[in-house]
Amino acid sequence: MNPEAKRLGDIRRKVTGIGDHASQGGYLDGQLLVAMPVMGDSRFERSVIYLCAHSAEGAMGIMVNRPAGSIDFPQLLMQLNIIEKGDQISLPDSAETMKVLSGGPVDTGRGFVLHSSDYFIANATLKINDGVCLTTTIDILKAIAKGNGPKHAILALGYAGWRAGQLEEEIQDNGWLHCDADADLIFGDNVEDKYDLALRKIGIDPGMLSNAAGHA
16 A cells, blocks of 8 residues: 555544544534634634544544645645646646645644545545545645646645544534535635635524624
8 A cells, every 4th residue: 555545544543443434324424514603722713624534533624714824736736846847837727726725733744635536546545425535645746737636626734633522522512513515615716705605504694603702
């Protein structure tokens, strides 16, 4: 197995206790977590997190609505020596516009590509559900740079992790809501709008939530 794929599998097993398959029913794999104002953790304020894995042993997710500062994808490709500086002009539109996000506070020096399931690398890609996969090998970045990558993708630096029972406690304490994921909320271009869009998907008026938080 590719060393990077093995490492991702190790991370997933470490935080969830499971391997390359989704956990059994009753957990929130493939759903979105939406932070509530009472969360109390500034790292996750107004965050929307796609849960890659969830089991009795813990959870792992990727934040999908927080840009990673001033880093852009072409610059990252150059830093990784995937392209030369002069090659940036010939990148496909999908690579030019690909979002680089802050995926969470754990392992922030490593990239996690959340992408549509039309792209798959054997022994390297983890299938989360029928529509979404996760890959960490540099091969997917090379494919995207050549225009051969997945139809939809975001690159996240780091991930969010919860120990056994921690996420359940936070949900019980009204720190998180959750809802079904869709492509727009995961891969949509309007990153800053995803929080309000996710709340509306749940059936909550963002304005009312803000007012309630202000008077708490």
